[in-house]
Amino acid sequence: MQLFLEQLLNGLATGSIYALITLGLALVYGIMRILHVAHAAVYSIGAYVGLWFFNLTSSLLLAVLGSMAVCALVGISIERFVYFPLLKHPPFVPLIASIAILLSVEELCRLIAGPQILTFPAELPFPEFRVAGVTVTATITAVYCITAAVLGLLWVITTKTELGLAMRAASQDMAVADAMGINSHLIVSLTFAIGSAAAAVAGILVGIYFNQVYPTMGAVPAYKTLALIVVGGLGSVPGAVVASLLLGMAETLLIGYANIPLPRDALAFIAMIGVLMWRSQGLLGSR
Amino acid sequence: MSGYLITIGTIIAINSIVACGLNVIVGFAGQISLGHAAFFGIGAYTAALLATQAGLSFWAALPCVIAVSAAIGLLLGIPSLRVREDFLAITTIGINFIVEAVFNNFEFFGGALGIGGIPRAALFDLKLRGAEFFCLCLFFLSLVMAACWWLTRCWAGLACFALREEETAAASVGISPVRFKLLAFVIGTGMAGLGGALYAHFMRFISASDFAFPLSVSLLSMVVVGGIGTLWGPILGAFIIGVLPEVFRPLIDYRILFYTLLLLLMIRFQPGGLLGENSAARRVFAKILPGGKP
Amino acid sequence: MSRPLLEIAGLSKSFGGLQAVDGVSFDIQSGEILGLLGPNGAGKTVCFNLVSGVYPPTAGRISFDGRRIEGLASHAIAGLGIGRTFQIVKPFAQLTVLENVLAARGIARYRGLTDIWSSWKTPAERREGLSLLERVGLAGLAERRAGLLPLGDLRRLEIARALAVGRKLLLLDESFSGLRHEEIAHLEALIRVIRAEGVTVLLIEHNMRVAMGLCDRLVVLDHGRKLAEGRPAEVRASEAVIQAYLGRKGSAHAA
Numbered sequence: 055m056q057l058f059l060e061q062l063l064n065g066l067a068t069g070s071i072y073a074l075i076t077l078g079l080a081l082v083y084g085i086m087r088i089l090h091v092a093h094a095a096v097y098s099i100g101a102y103v104g105l106w107f108f109n110l111t112s113s114l115l116l117a118v119l120g121s122m123a124v125c126a127l128v129g130i131s132i133e134r135f136v137y138f139p140l141l142k143h144p145p146f147v148p149l150i151a152s153i154a155i156l157l158s159v160e161e162l163c164r165l166i167a168g169p170q171i172l173t174f175p176a177e178l179p180f181p182e183f184r185v186a187g188v189t190v191t192a193t194i195t196a197v198y199c200i201t202a203a204v205l206g207l208l209w210v211i212t213t214k215t216e217l218g219l220a221m222r223a224a225s226q227d228m229a230v231a232d233a234m235g236i237n238s239h240l241i242v243s244l245t246f247a248i249g250s251a252a253a254a255v256a257g258i259l260v261g262i263y264f265n266q267v268y269p270t271m272g273a274v275p276a277y278k279t280l281a282l283i284v285v286g287g288l289g290s291v292p293g294a295v296v297a298s299l300l301l302g303m304a305e306t307l308l309i310g311y312a313n314i315p316l317p318r319d320a321l322a323f324i325a326m327i328g329v330l331m332w333r334s335q336g337l338l339g340s341r
Numbered sequence: 342m343s344g345y346l347i348t349i350g351t352i353i354a355i356n357s358i359v360a361c362g363l364n365v366i367v368g369f370a371g372q373i374s375l376g377h378a379a380f381f382g383i384g385a386y387t388a389a390l391l392a393t394q395a396g397l398s399f400w401a402a403l404p405c406v407i408a409v410s411a412a413i414g415l416l417l418g419i420p421s422l423r424v425r426e427d428f429l430a431i432t433t434i435g436i437n438f439i440v441e442a443v444f445n446n447f448e449f450f451g452g453a454l455g456i457g458g459i460p461r462a463a464l465f466d467l468k469l470r471g472a473e474f475f476c477l478c479l480f481f482l483s484l485v486m487a488a489c490w491w492l493t494r495c496w497a498g499l500a501c502f503a504l505r506e507e508e509t510a511a512a513s514v515g516i517s518p519v520r521f522k523l524l525a526f527v528i529g530t531g532m533a534g535l536g537g538a539l540y541a542h543f544m545r546f547i548s549a550s551d552f553a554f555p556l557s558v559s560l561l562s563m564v565v566v567g568g569i570g571t572l573w574g575p576i577l578g579a580f581i582i583g584v585l586p587e588v589f590r591p592l593i594d595y596r597i598l599f600y601t602l603l604l605l606l607m608i609r610f611q612p613g614g615l616l617g618e619n620s621a622a623r624r625v626f627a628k629i630l631p632g633g634k635p
Numbered sequence: 636m637s638r639p640l641l642e643i644a645g646l647s648k649s650f651g652g653l654q655a656v657d658g659v660s661f662d663i664q665s666g667e668i669l670g671l672l673g674p675n676g677a678g679k680t681v682c683f684n685l686v687s688g689v690y691p692p693t694a695g696r697i698s699f700d701g702r703r704i705e706g707l708a709s710h711a712i713a714g715l716g717i718g719r720t721f722q723i724v725k726p727f728a729q730l731t732v733l734e735n736v737l738a739a740r741g742i743a744r745y746r747g748l749t750d751i752w753s754s755w756k757t758p759a760e761r762r763e764g765l766s767l768l769e770r771v772g773l774a775g776l777a778e779r780r781a782g783l784l785p786l787g788d789l790r791r792l793e794i795a796r797a798l799a800v801g802r803k804l805l806l807l808d809e810s811f812s813g814l815r816h817e818e819i820a821h822l823e824a825l826i827r828v829i830r831a832e833g834v835t836v837l838l839i840e841h842n843m844r845v846a847m848g849l850c851d852r853l854v855v856l857d858h859g860r861k862l863a864e865g866r867p868a869e870v871r872a873s874e875a876v877i878q879a880y881l882g883r884k885g886s887a888h889a890a
Contacts, residue, residue, distance in 0.1 A: 089430060136609055146373045147612040149430060150565055153558050154605035161598040277438065277554065280431045288427055320442040323435030330424060330432065496741045497751040503727050503738040510725035512709035513687060513718070514800050515742035570729075 059188045061306050067194045069302020070201035071263070073295045074256035076279045076286075077208065078129075078249025080294035083283055085225040085245050087145070091152040091280065092132055093253055094272035095159035100125045100254030101261040101271060102163055105174050114176050118258055122251040129250025130243045138239075156276055163269040171268040174261035193263050200259060204252055205295060211248075212291075221245060225289070274319055281326040286337055293338030301325065347475050351543060353583040354478035355536050360563040360575035361485050362532030367561070368570030369498060370525030371505030372422065376433035377560050379440035380530040382552025384410045384537025386444060389456040389547055399462035399542050403535070410534020411527045418526035422519060437554045444549035455548025462542040478539055482576075485532055489572060492528070501525050505570075566607050568616030577615060638701060640665040640804060640835050641686070646695035646705075648681055655681045657859040658695070663804075668826065668836045670850035670867075674879060677856040679839045680722050683806050686837075687719045688712040700803070713742060718801025720793035722808040722839070728782030732773055735781050735792055736764045739799035771795045772821060786813040794822070798829070805829065807838040811845050823849055847871065855879070 075097055082090040104121035108114060132155060140148045178196040182189065212218035224231040224241045232238050261267045282301060286293030301322055309318050329337065363377045387409045391402035421432045444450045451457075461468045462477065469477055492498040500521045503511040508518050541547055559582055567578025585603065589596035607615075615622045639662035648656040656678040663669045671679050685692050688709040697705040704712055718739075727735050737755055740763060744750035768774040771791040776784065781792060790810055797805055807826075811819055819842075826836055826849060840846040846853065847867045855863040855870060857879040863870050870876055 083427075087427065089427065136605070140609065140612055143612045144371075144373075145427065146367070146375075146430065146561065147565065147608060149373075149375075150558070150562060151605055151608045154601050154608060157601040158598060158605060161601060165594065165598065277434055281435060284428055284431045317442040317446060320438050323438045326435055327420075327432070327439075330428065331420060491752075494754045494756050495752050496744045496755050499734070499738050499741060499755050500745055500751065502730060502734075506727035506729055507725040509689065509709070510721065510727065510796075511738070512689075513713055513721075514739040514796060515710050515713040515745050516738070517708070517710040517745065521745075 056187050058307075059186055062303065063188065063190060063194060065303035065306030066299065067197045067263070067302070068306055069299035070197050071256055071260055072275070072279065072282060072298035072302050074201055074204060074252050074259070075275050076282045076294045076298045077205070077291055078253045079279050080283045080286065080289070080291045081245050081249045084289040084291065085221070085228075085242055086133075086137065086141075088137055088148050089145070089152065089280060090132075090137075090249075091149065091276050092155035092159070093129075093249065094276035094279065095156045096125050096129055096132075096250045097253040097257045097260075097275060098159060098163060098269070098272040099128055100250075100257030101174075101267045102167055102257075104254065104258035105172060105261060105267050108174070108176055114178070117176075118255060121254040121258060125250040125254035125257075126247035129246040129253075133242060133246045156272060160269050160272065167269070169269060171266050173265050174258075174267055175265065176262050178262060197259055197263065200255060204255060208248070208252075208291070217241075217244070278319065278322045281322040285322075285326050285329045290338045297337060344471060347472055349583060349587060351475045351478055353579050354475065354482050355539050355543065356560070356563065356579040356583055357576045358478070358482050358485050358539070359533045359536035360560055360567075360579045361482075361489055362529040362536070363560050364529075364564045364569065364571075364575045365489065365492065365501075365532070366525050366529035367564055368574070369492065369505065370501040370522055372522055372525065373426070373430045374433045374526075374529070375430050375554075375557050375561060376435070376437035376440070377529070377533055378552045378554065378556035379437045380410050380414055380533035381537045381540070381556070381560075382440060382444060382547075382549070383413055383530075384534030385541040385547050385552065386450055386456065386537070387534070388538035388541040389459050390450075392459050392541070393456060399538065403538055406538045407531045407534050410537065411531035414527050414530025414533075415523060418523050418530075422522045422526065434554060434557075437552075437557050441549050441553050444552070451548070453548070455546065455551075456541075457546040459541050459545045459547070461545070462539075474543060478543075481535060481539065485535070486572065486576075488528075488532075493572070497521065497524060562604055562608075565612070565614055566604070568614030568620070571614070571616045574614055574616045581615075637665070639663055640700060641837070642696070642698040643682075643686070644696045644698075646682065646685060646697065647693045648678075648685055648690070649693050655859050656685065656692075656856075659856065659859070659861050660695075661854045661861065661864055663835055663837055665835055666830060666833065667851045668830055668838070668849055670846045670853045671837060671839045671856065672841075672846055672853055672870075673856035673862070676858075678859040679856055680808055681859075682856070683719060683808055683837075683839065686712075687717060687806060710745070713800050714746060716801060716803035717806065718797035718799070718804070719806035720790070720797050720808050720810050724786065724789040724793055726781040726784070726789050726792055728780070730781055731778050732768065732781050732784070732792060733761070733764050733777040736767050736795050736799055737761075739796040740764060740767075742800050767795050767799055770798065770825060772818075787815060787818055790814060791818070791822075794825075801834060803834065805834055805836045807836065807840075809839055809841060811840055811842050819845065 079090055079093050082088060100121050103124045104117045107120040108117035136151050136155065137148050140151060178192050180192045180196040180199060182192050183195060212221060220236045220241050223236060224238045228238045282297045283294050286297035305318055305321055359381050363374060366372050366374045384406050387406045388402055391397040391405060417436055421429055424432060445453055461470055462474065463469060500516045503516055504518055504521050512518055563578030563582045564575050566581055568574030585600050586596060589599050592599060611620050613620050641663040644660045646656055646659045659682060671682065673679055684690060686697055688707050691706040695705065696703060699715060727738060737760060740760065741755065765774050765777060768777055771794050773788060773791055773795060776788065790813055794810055811822060814822065823845065830836060850867060852865060853867055853870045854861060855876050862879055863873045863876050
């Protein structure tokens with residue numbers, strides 16, 4: 055029982071991190087219908103830049119803020135210089151460009167920071183708990199709190215502010231939004247900025263949680279998060295979050311606890327195909 | 342010709358065959374597939390198993406290899422093609438990961454160690470190696486290209502083109518979208534399987550990681566860079582993507598970076614491919630030759 | 636007389652909360668030209684889409700030549716001899732004008748397993764395709780890439796494609812819009828010739844002069860419901876119809 059609870063909490067933490075990464079992907083897809091695989095590159099950059107700032111300033115707060123700023127810029131640049139000019143082409147063109155960016159960033163990280171695994175020995179200023187005989191470490195508490203904060207902030211922005219309204223309008227129909235005086239391109243850039251900043255936070259959290267930062271850390275999340283936005287329903291951010299949490303728990307419980315001999319990373323895709331068979335628009339997607 | 346060049350040439354020829362298959366799916370029928378490497382692998386594993394377990398020769402096994410690859414393509418194609426276009430990209434990525442996981446985890450396929458000791462292909466007792474095997478690959482490549490050429494001239498191909506351009510309008514003139522998408526899929530995966538059989542008898546040792554997702558990306562890049570939907574595009578693309586890493590080899594540590602950056606630049610500035618409409622290459626050729634390239 | 640070629644009974648279609656078509660019923664006799672009129676947003680194109688199988692109805696029956704066709708797939712309905720044009724033109728942009736028409740000519744072959752492997756690049760096919768293009772006046776543009784054509788020519792290309800398919804029934808969705816004066820007269824004449832060849836025509840039209848002059852009968856829709864049905868003179872005089880159109884003047888049209 056204790057083991058189960060521990061694994062459940064771990065799974066929820068993993069799922070929360072997936073949610074932080076996937077939400078950026080879901081936001082971008084919702085507004086541009088582009089599969090932004092390079093988002094995982096932004097996530098890796100977030101981890102490396104965060105580590106660099108931390109080593110420079112010894113302040114985790116500055117590291118997070120600096121990394122978020124840098125990643126927001128990177129995300130906006132990718133949109134402006136790569137995706138925007140390719141919009142009138144079939145969707146696999148920006149997709150290949152996105153994959154090329156991911157691979158290039160992996161190589162750049164390797165060349166600049168070295169192929170070895172770097173450590174991120176930061177102290178997360180969160181408390182430790184004991185619940186039902188299980189210790190919830192500071193790191194896991196941090197993951198829960200930060201994810202909740204980011205999701206909460208995003209919810210407030212999208213539902214309670216004019217900016218959020220503009221974002222939702224632009225993702226429904228950009229031409230109409232433009233006609234109504236909404237500066238769609240600005241909204242698109244903001245969307246990328248928000249999603250990329252969230253990815254930066256996720257990168258730093260993962261770096262600290264596993265104490266590992268390495269060039270190919272984006273590879274697995276890149277494709278797993280794609281499966282997650284499909285499961286959640288393409289274009290649905292709440293769906294992506296739900297799917298992420300479920301996958302995190304499923305991966306940890308099924309493989310860590312129940313020891314089912316499935317390759318961990320294929321689980322996301324198997325789940326995706328299963329969900330698509332049952333409900334072709336995903337969990338929370340609209341037909 | 343040096344052995345090194347022949348090896349590169351053979352790899353390029355095999356990749357061309359597989360890329361032509363992908364071109365039928367993506368270029369002719371307009372369906373995105375990012376899992377094509379899986380069918381290349383299915384062909385290779387089928388050939389490897391038939392050769393090592395059942396003792397069949399390359400030629401005897403070949404019809405079976407193509408049939409199995411096409412059949413699995415049909416099976417996986419049916420649910421895939423019913424989903425929306427954006428889903429299809431991700432579904433095919435998923436297929437690649439799942440097929441790779443199957444090859445890696447089941448003892449029947451040799452697990453993580455793969456299958457080794459695959460005998461060479463033989464022609465009337467002559468074991469084909471080096472330049473001879475290269476010629477065999479060229480022979481099959483010409484067959485595949487002839488098939489693609491015929492496809493552009495027959496009603497099935499015309500139906501696929503119409504489907505690619507405007508699915509609703511194609512349906513309104515009697516073209517069943519599911520039927521022809523599946524047809525393109527089956528032809529494409531069958532060709533990939535053929536390439537797989539050649540690969541198995543060339544490398545003589547295969548493992549799941551040979552057919553992973555990065556290869557699907559390379560294959561799609563070959564088709565796109567060469568010119569999607571054109572007849573010679575996949576071959577040009579296979580040549581460029583096959584030759585580039587070798588050209589950059591002197592850069593040692595930087596070669597992958599250069600290669601991916603070059604891919605990014607090519608896609609960004611020539612998304613129609615080098616043989617596609619309005620490409621810089623076509624415009625140059627239009628000035629040199631009166632008719633331009635096909 | 637005999638059984639109507641197309642019978643529509645109680646046809647309804649809703650999209651989420653929006654009732655686009657609500658209990659529409661009418662028949663088309665073989666050999667007649669029927670006009671489907673109504674203000675923007677009345678549900679005319681939705682009716683077309685229901686008949687041609689783009690999506691299934693929420694309720695109601697559609698019978699063609701005595702057999703039920705509601706819910707059938709588009710390509711199956713096309714195979715029955717029903718051709719259509721689209722209000723928003725959908726050319727096969729990368730193919731040439733001739734190839735666009737030949738793609739439609741393949742309808743007899745797409746269903747089989749052997750026919751699809753024979754070549755379409757034969758002199759006979761080329762002749763047939765060119766003669767279809769002649770009828771709509773596009774023969775001179777046969778080798779032009781369809782995506783480069785202006786709207787008027789694209790409308791005529793749609794008609795040529797629909798002609799290849801519609802040996803029994805032709806559904807024309809605003810095929811006159813965007814055409815120049817001479818082109819309109821040419822198309823009117825063409826439709827009369829088509830009818831003389833035994834093809835029944837159902838057309839959606841906003842151009843009142845064309846509709847009144849060309850159609851044997853009219854059906855008027857408004858807000859998804861049938862408002863009036865009858866000969867042009869009767870319908871033109873109908874109070875309800877006048878209200879529906881006059882009431883629209885000055886207010887914004889639905890998309």
